[in-house]
Amino acid sequence: MPLWTVYHPVDVWSDADKAALAEKITDLYAAVMPRFYVGIVFHAIPARNLYVGGVKNDRYVRFVLEHIARSFANIEQSHHFIDKINEVLAPFVSDRGYDWEIHVDETPFDYWSINGHYPPKFGTEDEKAWRAGNRPFARTHN
Amino acid sequence: MPLWTVYHPVDVWSDADKAALAEKITDLYAAVMPRFYVGIVFHAIPARNLYVGGVKNDRYVRFVLEHIARSFANIEQSHHFIDKINEVLAPFVSDRGYDWEIHVDETPFDYWSINGHYPPKFGTEDEKAWRAGNRPFARTHN
Amino acid sequence: MPLWTVYHPVDVWSDADKAALAEKITDLYAAVMPRFYVGIVFHAIPARNLYVGGVKNDRYVRFVLEHIARSFANIEQSHHFIDKINEVLAPFVSDRGYDWEIHVDETPFDYWSINGHYPPKFGTEDEKAWRAGNRPFARTHN
Numbered sequence: 001m002p003l004w005t006v007y008h009p010v011d012v013w014s015d016a017d018k019a020a021l022a023e024k025i026t027d028l029y030a031a032v033m034p035r036f037y038v039g040i041v042f043h044a045i046p047a048r049n050l051y052v053g054g055v056k057n058d059r060y061v062r063f064v065l066e067h068i069a070r071s072f073a074n075i076e077q078s079h080h081f082i083d084k085i086n087e088v089l090a091p092f093v094s095d096r097g098y099d100w101e102i103h104v105d106e107t108p109f110d111y112w113s114i115n116g117h118y119p120p121k122f123g124t125e126d127e128k129a130w131r132a133g134n135r136p137f138a139r140t141h142n
Numbered sequence: 143m144p145l146w147t148v149y150h151p152v153d154v155w156s157d158a159d160k161a162a163l164a165e166k167i168t169d170l171y172a173a174v175m176p177r178f179y180v181g182i183v184f185h186a187i188p189a190r191n192l193y194v195g196g197v198k199n200d201r202y203v204r205f206v207l208e209h210i211a212r213s214f215a216n217i218e219q220s221h222h223f224i225d226k227i228n229e230v231l232a233p234f235v236s237d238r239g240y241d242w243e244i245h246v247d248e249t250p251f252d253y254w255s256i257n258g259h260y261p262p263k264f265g266t267e268d269e270k271a272w273r274a275g276n277r278p279f280a281r282t283h284n
Numbered sequence: 285m286p287l288w289t290v291y292h293p294v295d296v297w298s299d300a301d302k303a304a305l306a307e308k309i310t311d312l313y314a315a316v317m318p319r320f321y322v323g324i325v326f327h328a329i330p331a332r333n334l335y336v337g338g339v340k341n342d343r344y345v346r347f348v349l350e351h352i353a354r355s356f357a358n359i360e361q362s363h364h365f366i367d368k369i370n371e372v373l374a375p376f377v378s379d380r381g382y383d384w385e386i387h388v389d390e391t392p393f394d395y396w397s398i399n400g401h402y403p404p405k406f407g408t409e410d411e412k413a414w415r416a417g418n419r420p421f422a423r424t425h426n
Contacts, residue, residue, distance in 0.1 A: 003346065003348065003387070007183050015332045018332065018333070018335075019335075019340070022335035022338050022339075023338045025338075026335070026337060026338030027338070030338075034337075035337040035338060036336055036337035037337075038335075038336070038337060038338065039334075039335070039336050039344075039346055039385065040334070040335040040336075041291050041327075041329055041333065041334055041346070042332075042333040042334075042335075043183075043333070044333075045183055048157045048160065048184075049160070049183065049184040049185070049186075050181075050182070050183055050184075051160075051161075051164035051168070051180075051181070051182040051184075052178055052180070052181050052182075053168060053176075053177040053178035053179075053180060053276060054164050054165045054167075054168030054169070054172075054177060054180065055164075056161070060181075062145065062181055062183070064145065064208075066348075066387070066389070068387050072253070075252045078250075078252055078253050079252075079260070082253065082255050085255075086255060086258045090258070094257065094258065099256075099257055100256075100257060101181065101254075101255070101256045101257075102254070102255045102256075103145070103208070103210050103249055103253060103254040103255075104249070104250070104253035104254075105208070105247070105249040105250070105253075105389070106250070106253075107387055107388070107389040108362075108388070108389070108390070110359045110362055110363075111356070111362050111366065111387060111388035111389070111390075112385075112386065112387040112388075113366050113370060113385070113386045113387075114383075114384075114385045114386075115378065115383055115384060115385075116370045116374070116378070118363070134337060149325050185325075187325055190299045190302065190326075191302070191325065191326040191327070191328075192323075192324070192325055192326075193302075193303075193306035193310070193322075193323070193324040193326075194320055194322070194323050194324075195310060195318075195319040195320035195321075195322060195418060196306050196307045196309075196310030196311070196314075196319060196322065197306075198303070202323075204287065204323055204325070206287065206350075214395070217394045220392075220394055220395050221394075221402070224395065224397050227397075228397060228400045232400070236399065236400070241398075241399055242398075242399060243323065243396075243397070243398045243399075244396065244397045244398075245287070245350070245352050245391055245395060245396040245397075246391070246392070246395035246396075247350070247389070247391040247392070247395070248392070248395075
């Protein structure tokens with residue numbers, strides 16, 4: 001958690017851009033969870049394979065976010081976080097003349113496993129250890 | 143919304159076929175929402191990377207639909223719409239000897255953003271403006 | 285159902301490995317459902333397109349599982365099944381020095397269609413026929 005799947009035009013970003021974007025996205029989440037929870041997959045999609053409104057599009061970036069470790073408590077919280085995401089994204093999309101769309105799905109915390117471990121609950125000692133070590137450990141508590 | 147992710151054999155469709163399919167899919171949704179809401183990503187998957195029932199398959203198309211802007215009210219409505227989708231797809235799949243599978247997930251309306259805007263609710267003046275202009279605008283109402 | 289989307293480093297598996305893994309995954313599900321329900325899409329992702337914790341990663345496999353035909357009844361059942369998945373995966377990931385992460389989402393049974401048919405409910409005569417024939421048929425019951 002989260003898993004970001006990013007469908008983007010072939011030429012929108014250099015590898016350095018992707019690295020910079022990945023770091024900024026990760027920073028957003030790392031304020032409240034282990035850094036290694038953040039996974040990002042970039043898919044370059046040629047215009048002939050990306051349609052928006054029924055027409056080919058090479059000026060559009062689509063961000064699909066699956067959130068697992070945390071759920072938004074209410075719409076104020078979700079808007080606050082999504083607004084921050086949009087601030088991070090702006091230099092990579094709108095400032096370069098690209099349209100972009102985001103949506104978030106939330107999936108069950110209990111149906112999630114890393115290296116064979118079930119991640120610890122928010123705020124537990126185990127989670128603190130995972131965050132400090134920036135990797136999963138065998139759990140010492142339930 | 144919706145986002146269609148389409149995993150298909152390498153040779154099933156020409157670029158013209160994809161354009162025709164994308165237009166027909168978009169027409170289905172455009173009856174009730176702005177046309178530009180419809181995003182479609184085509185992924186050509188070679189048989190060595192697509193397994194169905196544990197065996198390689200190059201005669202199978204998998205449609206993954208994420209619905210955000212609208213929720214089905216009941217099973218009659220969902221079947222009605224999915225039946226219409228299947229009618230649209232038939233010439234592109236079964237009529238060419240391909241198997242196909244569809245599933246729809248619904249994700250939260252509130253966790254969705256286009257060009258930094260939260261899309262307007264169904265039937266509002268803002269949504270009418272987005273639909274008429276076929277693009278997002280800054281919202282004038284809540 | 286299920287649909288597995290697997291994001292993996294370019295060199296982690298041979299085609300024979302993928303075939304072996306697909307068969308073992310399918311065996312797990314085939315204990316309780318038609319074999320052809322199991323779809324698996326492999327995506328080789330070069331390190332420059334896969335970030336974990338904000339850094340490029342070529343030692344990480346991400347499994348995204350969408351479950352449609354069956355829902356977990358409780359956390360014991362989900363852990364039991366995910367543990368079995370992790371046992372199946374271990375020789376393909378950790379034993380080769382790769383990290384791996386799994387998450388499962390559940391999507392609505394009613395919003396699912398194969399070759400234009402709505403799959404039969406669990407335990408019905410129609411489902412037995414689909415399972416025995418390992419393919420979808422026109423339904424004879426509701």
